[in-house]
Structure formats: C-alpha cells, structure tokens
Amino acid sequence: MEKLLLLGDEAIAQAAIDAGLSGIFAYPGTPSTEITEYIQASKEAKEKGIRSNWACNEKTAMEATLGMSYAGKRAMFACKHVGINVAADPFMNSAITGVNGGIIYIAADDPSMHSSQDEQDSRNFADFAMIPVLEPSNQQEAYDMVHYGYELSEKFKTPVMIRVTTRLAHSRAAVNVRRNARKQNEIKLLENEKQFILLPVNARRQYNELIAKQELLENAAKNDGFNKYIDGKNKKIGIIACGLSLNYLMENYTEKSCEYPILKISQYPMPVDMVNRLYEECESILVLEEGQPVYEAKIKGLLNKGKKVMGRLDGTIPRAGELNPAIVGKALGLEVAEGLPVPSVVAPRPPKLCEGCPHADTYRALNEVMEEHGKGKVFGDIGCYTLGALPPFNAISTTVDMGASITMAKGASEAGFLPAVAIIGDSTFTHSGMTGLLDCVVDNASVTIIILDNSITAMTGTQKSSATGRIESICQGIGVDPDHIRVITPLKKFHEENVKVLKQEIEYQGVSVIIPRRECIVYANKKRKDAKKQQK
C-alpha cells in the first residue's frame, strides 16, 4: 500500500496497471485524456508491455479493446462522453457478445460543457446497452472500482462502464494504491466459440443471456458494497445521491450529520430493493444526479402519480449544468453562504488561439478570400481552430461533431450553396473526415477542404496525431486529383501567396484539398524545452 496524489483520471490509470491491464485504447478528449497519458508515461506500464498508443478514433479504439478481450486479456477503453457516440456500434454490440478477458469502458462526462458541445449522460448509453455502470464518488473509489470492475466483467462476461465527470477526472486527492500488481491474463480461447459471431441465430441467444444477466447484475449492485443505505431520523425527505453528488450533499453536513436517510448510489443497474425501501420509508424523494435526470425520471415515472420526486425535472435543482454544494444545500432548504457579487467591470476572458498559432495565419488568408462570397460559407470542426468562430476572426459558421465540416459542406454545396469550404484539423480528419472525403470524391462535389496540419492533436494538450506524414497520400488514395491537393505554409510572409492558392481552389468546381502545414506553436515550444532539458 502506498499513498499517491492523483487526479481521478490518474487513479483509474494506476488501478488498471495494478489490475493486470494488457492494453488501453483511446482517442484524446477532455476530460478523459489523462488516463491514457498516465499509462503512456508510466515506466511500470512500459516494463509490463502494456500497449497505449492513441487510436484514430473511438470506434477503432473500442473494437481493438474488444479484440484484446477476445484473446483473453484485460483491456480498457477511455473517451469523453461524445466519444461513446462515435463508438456506439461496437458499444451496443459488445453488450451482446460479452467479453472473454475483462473490459472496462471509461466514459468521462462533461456536465456544464467546460470543454464540450453537449452534456449527454453516459449512464443512458449503459442502460440502453444493458451493461453495468460504476460511478465513483471520489478518487479512492475510482481506484478501487477498476479492480472490482474487472472482476465483475469477467464474472458476468460483460463489459463494464466506469462513468466519471469533469470534477472527479480533473481533481487531485491522495489515493491508497495497492502495490502487489496482479499478473496479466494469459491468452485463452473462448469457452463458447460462437460468442462473438453475431449472426441472428447466435445473437438472439446471446441477447437472451444478456437479459437473464440483469437480475444478477442488480444483485451485485445491491450486495457488493458500493451502494449504501445510510439511515436518518427525519423521513420527510429520502435522498438518492448518485456518484459525485454525494460529496456536494455531505459538504452541507460537515458540522452535524444529515438528518434524512441517504441512498448512496455508485453502481448500476440501480438496485430496486434499496430504492423501494427509501420510497416506502420517506414522504418524498430527492434525486441528486451529476448530469441528466436519468434515474429521477425513472423513479418518477411517466404519470408521476406516486410520492413527490424532486430533482432536475421539477425545478428543485437547475435542469442543466453541474451540481455544487450550494445547489444541493438550497434543494434541502438549508441556509447557504454567499460571497460577493462579481463586479460589473469584470470582462469575460474566453479562450483564444495562441500567439503565433498557424491557424491564425490561415484564418487571416481565408477571411480575405471569403469576403467577396458573403457570410456563412465556411464549415468548421472540432479542435483549437473552433476558436476561429470567435472574434477577431468570426471565420466559421458551424461546429457540430468530429468530421462534420466536410460532410456538411458537401450537403450545402449540393443544395447549391456555393462556394462551400470545410476547415478541419489533421487529427480530426483522420478521426472522422476520411469517409466524408470519399463521399465528396464519389459525387464529385464542389467543396474545398482545408486540412490544418499542425502535426499534433493540439486542443487536448499535444498528443500524437495519426495523420502526421500521411495526409497527401490519404487524399490521393481516396481519389482527390493530385493537382488539387495544395500545401501552403501559414506564415505572415506567405500571406499573398496563400490567398492566391485559396482563391484558385475555392473557385475550382470539384473536390480540392488545401493543407496549411506548420507545427503547433505550443508543441514547438514544448519540443524546444524538452531538447534543452535533455542537453542538461
């Protein structure tokens, strides 16, 4: 046993190493990135041969996770909440195949959208697929749940989701770490050789098995200790506190103990017996969930004819955004402290492109070219360059999901909305842009696709990009005319030249690709610093 100061993400990663992990598969995404990075940087993981390189996207990552499990080894997949959307196909179907070696899927949700385009709650997805969820309330539980999660996964032959949210992922605390690491699994064949062949005849049987498992999984949630019934004298309100919300509740009771009964929920399927006890004993129910009112809605039911159920749906708690101690305190009618108001002189300071960022030079050139074409013709994507939507550039009109710049530009172009320009980063292009580009080539759509190549996945903190050194050959391979694959250098001194190239290709009636290529300034500085350190 050893005490380490770890982020929630790092606690998960260390636990996976200690629990006999053979590989982690992931694409970077806030707030999940540090899990994979921790394993990549771990000497211990290297010695044990744990694989940890970044994947192209969440779907390829999850399928590789499944393959490693098929071979009998313990595997982990990690992504931000919207990554589950990308991996939804293998996610849903891996619930039907089940596992051989244990699988844990980490879903890092981002309520309040600190660094995301929505605040979807991954527990919905797990419920949809009918796989168990572990939702830690603190860093120690995150660590312990990885060990338990692999046992649960292998015992019931199901993938297990661990759901964390930003505040746990990116908050540090002392964690007791076991140091006698478990050995990795040996390669082992499936007991049922048809388990992973989802032909309808097999899938029907497997699906029935998945349904039959549900009762056992609920029993595990009831008996295995992460869910607790904490009795209280005052039965006016019974509180269901899911995951991290327990901490915000307890923060209101630092001086005295909570008078109401509390049902701490950190494992799903939700144990109905425990919920029923609370419901029977109390006059009303307050449901605290970080994210969406998933279980509040279930307990309340469509007709809402039972006891009063309070939470995000009846306005006791704000419908959107993350929880905090004051929100929970107010929901319980407690007096909560107030600070001073923010003085009106305080101006917002939104994030912006860094000084010296290559994207800024590209936007300056693009804006000049697009001036004559009117507003709304540039379709953006997900990455640092999304900040081109803000002043001073105001250069893009859409940001929806990874890869959507290319395909939305295509659709708009086919509506006759011309010229249609897509702007996408190198890593986002290999994540989800390549198939969209093939659609463009097949239909010979009139689109100009700008692939910003800064040789790194910058937004999430400079992770290696699968696109580096491959963009031209990918575009040619997909069928873009080599004469219309143009590389430019986004620097002030080449501005006139770059404007000319952009203008030519935007006027071209067909698929053209422009690649502004210059290293991310943050990455370049980091490399320089690292080189200096090595010299010393």
Next chain:
Amino acid sequence: MKIDIILCGVGGMGALSSAAIISKAALDMGMHMKQAETHGMSQRGGDVQSHLRLSDREIASDLIPEGECDLIISVEPMEALRYLPFLNKKDGWVITNENPFINIPNYPEKEVVLAELKKLKNSIVFDADQIARDLGNFKGTNMVVLGAASKYLKIDIEKLEKAIRGTFEKKGEEIVESNINSLRAGRAVADKL
C-alpha cells in the same frame, strides 16, 4: 483546521504550479487535500482556476462552496475579482498581482479594477512583477504572490520552500534558489503591512 484557496490567472501564468506547490507542502504536513483544476479548451489564453482545499479532516466536495473561500491567490487583478462569489465575506483574503494581463479588447481601465479590489475588506494588491524582475526571476510572479499569501496559509514557509525545491530540483539549483528568493520577497511584502 481547514483552508480553502482559489488560485487563478490566465492560462500559462503559473497559477496551477502554485497550486501544486501548496499541495505538496500540505501533503507533507499530513493534511487532507483536494484540488480541482481547469484543463482543456480554457487553457488557451482563457481564465484558469484551481480550487484547493486543505483540512485536518476528510474533505467532501472537490469544489469550494460559495462564500467559504479563505484565500484568493491571483497573478492577475481582474481574475481575482472573477471569483469573489466564492470569497468568505468576513474573513477571506485576496492576494493579487496588480498588473493587468490584457489579451482581450474590452479589458477595463486598470484604475477601475484596482478600485474594485480596494473595496474589499482584506486584500494585498501589489506589483509582484516588479519584485520578480528585480530578483531576475522573470517568470517568478506567481512565486512572489504565493509568498505574500503564505502569511495566511497556515502552512510553514519552510514547508513551501521544501516543496519548491522538490518541484524545481530537476531544473538546477539556480532556479530553485531564485524561486525561493521570490517567495521570501513576497512574504516580506505581507509582513510589512
């Protein structure tokens, strides 16, 4: 004993390194701690903050409750004001560098920002940049501010010095000394008041 601290600034100004140093010192003293920080998009020139909670008892919430923060430590004056809803109105202190970091077009007049800080019951607003420059530690503003704040931290300054040593050891003795001197110079400012 508990102390709740918000460390804030703009991405790249060293607010998060100060948080790491206090954490190290607190852990060394056997205190419980939780530290929540901003990662991802806002680090690109946006406002960054860290909630750092220390206590001799177990800590529940990763976030500091509004109105209960004991200490706001900021390397930028307008950023210090942004977190006032968290400040304990009666006993809380704001320690901040007085020089604006202007990377937005609508940054208010410096005098207006400083006037707002003057209204606070307990604050130290000073030119930490100048002190760091005088010591030849051009990136040391955060250490100077931390030094001034150390008076209210309930952590021995020796423990902070030890944590600084641990953090910067790899970069050489010169950088360790330079940062410790910056810390002490900041502390001297607070002690003179």
